[in-house]
Amino acid sequence: MSLVTRLTGPVVIDIENITKDYVMGEEVVHALRGVTLKIHRNEYIAIMGPSGSGKSTLMNMLGCLDTPTSGRYEFNSKSVAEMDDDELAAVRNREIGFVFQTFNLLPRSTSLRNVELPLIYAGIEPGRRMERATQVLTDVGLGDRIHHKPNELSGGQRQRVAIARALVNGPSIILADEPTGNLDSKTGEEIMDLLERLYERGNTIILVTHERDIAAHARRTVHLRDGLIEMDHAGFIPELDLPIAEMTST
């Protein structure tokens, strides 16, 4: 059942019937039970679901931090399931930009240094590295904060540094896991505006959230429940999700 109407570019992520099992003591937990999903370039997609739905597992899988137990996963037409650790690291470095709920900046390093980090692991030489990092930081509105350390920045500014870090290697997708979870609603909106701008400039954004008003920014929403895709539809359809209307109206 696909309600997707706006296909914007070539397929970046192609997942077919993937499963993921975890062994917890004696029990086997089936975190994903056969998920099939295609994500195209320049999509803005939200993955939603309650906790325990397999949302985090899917995100780790998409972010190449984990490999599926079974099923097919192709990233830019390359099979991820067959990649070794180094290849996974290279994909994470060049193709995926992570944005975390808790920002996950290195606390003792400046904004510039934090944003430079992916470039360091990519082996970019220092001069170009600094130029590029400064450029991206300026783009997210932190041109005057490049020598500040995280504890000298506000929450919103920290998340901007994290977004700059995600962007700096020109990745195929930006994978944002509850990007506004630790921010007040006004700052959260600013971050969502920034993501919107990045989307309009041609970036592919995957938003993982359980907040419906955050998911409402996406152009497509995938609902996950008990390790399966329950619904995959374009835009935000309030009539399918009546409780949200109440929540957003307050």
Added chain:
Amino acid sequence: MLFGEIIKMAWSSLGTNKLRSVLTMLGITIGVFSVISVMTAIGALQYSIENGISFLGSNIFQFAKYPANVSATGDAQEKFRNRHDITYKQALHYYRLMEGEAREIALKCFGYEVKAQAVYNGVKTTPSLEIVGTNRSFLTANAYTLGYGRNLTDEDVDLSRRVIVVGKMIEKRLFPHETPIGKIIRVSGHVYTIVGVLAEKGTAFGQSQDDLVIMPITRFFEDYGEAKRTVNIATQAFTTDTYNRTFDRGIGAMRIARGLRPDQPNDFEIYSNDSLKSAFVSVAGYVRVGAFVISLIALVAAGIGIMNIMLVSVTERTKEIGVRKSIGARSRDILRQFLTEAVFISEAGGVLGIFFGIIVGDLLAAWLKVDLIFPYGWAIAGLLVCSAIGIGFGLYPAYRAANLDPIEALRYE
């Protein structure tokens, strides 16, 4: 990943825990310091012994009751103590047997137990003069030269005259403005006339060689007793060519003087410059091995300290490791980063230890009045050992860091 970046990362993360890093480093510093300082001092000593200092004059061998290296313990020491003293009578017997075979034969008896102090006109020397009862050959045998006045003569010995030849220190202390020759001084309650002054010899191993008093051996026995004394006999061959022959004859004569049967082993020690040098070298060897083993233990302990700190550091920085992995660090990048930190601590500690070790070792050498050295070999070995320790003890923590599951690591709080 660039090597420079790894160094920079290591430096900055060590910098954030300065006290901890320095304390960990200190362990290595102490270990390296102990080995380098001892090796420097011993090396300097050995160098100067092998290239200059002579314990005895040239072409000389010596017989004595005790060996030069009296560090022996237990049974060995018992063996030496139970030997009969070399009596003056035996020494004279030897002297007669060897007359004409040798250029000089010095009979020497040291009054070690006598706390000798010289007094002249109310001025005193320190109560640590060395008193030697001997004959005219002492100067040759112990590589002294006469400054002025006269040496002891055979007649002095025959008549057990109350005459002495004194070291330079005594002259300086008691006779700053007049000649000591012919003056009568009191040494340990006995009265002597000074007939000669020795030329200055300086210090050896931190001990002055110029505060001694030599007197006829017969006078020495009369004043300080003959019982329980052993006489050392130094014999000088005529030339280097005849040394070996004289040496063999000397041993034969000594055996006769001691009344040994052919089947009995020598009950005396034989010294030569070579044997004294090799005695020193063997002692130095033990000290080296000891220093090395102790340092190695200290270094292993320090290495465990490094391992401990690195494990703590890995746990503390689990989240950081997760972040680094999520943005593209490979396992080996993480491994290198942590390994570099461990090696960094270790090397920095090592460099510091080498630096202070050489300074202290050479200060020791300077105090012993021997040439200073820079122990290149030990310094390089020290650095290599430090690298090995950094890598050896840093490998396991680094391996643990590198193999953290990025998902778990990111979730770690």
